[in-house]
Amino acid sequence: MNGEIENWVRRVAEASESFLDRKGPYDWLIKQSIYTHFQRLIPLLSMSCFKSAGGSILDVGAGTGALAIDLAWRIGDGGRVTVLDHDPEALQILRTIAERVGVRVEALIGDAAALPVQDASQDMTVSRFLLQHLRDPLAVLAQMRRVTRPGGRVVIVDVDDEVWVMEPPEFPHVAAWRKALRTLQRQKGGDRQIGRKLYGLMREAGFEAIQVLVIPFVRLGLQQGRRAEVEQFKIERLFRERDELIDSGLMTAGDFEAALSELQQGFALDRFEMDAEFVAVGVVPEPVGATSGVPDGG
């Protein structure tokens, strides 16, 4: 099984590589998809909701396809994966990667808060790293519930930025940068600590049999040596919102210099590091008065 997964991870990376030399918003998204692919795929594949994935699946805010392309691979020709995003360029990249690795997806351009999808038409609706950016995540959960059939599942994958442990501990300016990022996202209406709130949000949106799984990602220092491209990626990540953070007064140029220098010192440390993805799964209830899982006439 691991050989099959390794092979798949390599194929997706090769299919994605041609998009990496364009400097722009997708470069970072694709790099983080590639660098975390293997470690996030293994626990996802063991989760019952993904194991039994079949029928029709909708990925809301699919971006360049980090989750959707894996789902299309798992369900094969027997199912249908639809991807939705409001960004046509991201969807074009997703479609190209899907074609190159030989999986089928149907792409829809649209708004997560007003899904252009029929009621109860999906067996499962998923979303990864979208809710943390939204002012009104509940409205999107309500839409995801509407388009998923009774008894079907809605699966949300997102972060909680304070679930981050290191030994030796994070340097102070890098820690301050992470905190500033959280504040900036909150000022824009988002929430990088949404992981812990997913249970409450799903309850409020009316889902049943909710589960929240926390998948730890552990990185173990230098035993496999240093990887220049990952270090470069981390430096690019540090500078991605630099202007916004400085303009909003959350950091100074000097803070960035100090954080960069600490980040580079950290690359040489043989460090234990752990963060986590939160996966919340909820079941869409049967309509009030229904007596079985089979809709009328079915």
Ligand SMILES: C[S@@+](CC[C@H](N)C(=O)[O-])C[C@H]1O[C@@H](n2cnc3c(N)ncnc32)[C@H](O)[C@@H]1O
């Ligand atoms: C951080 S990316 C995550 C992409 C992908 N799910 C992944 O895991 O890599 C968030 C995506 O949500 C999309 N998005 C944000 N707000 C949206 C909205 N209101 N409707 C549709 N898509 C949205 C963005 O265009 C972007 O592609």
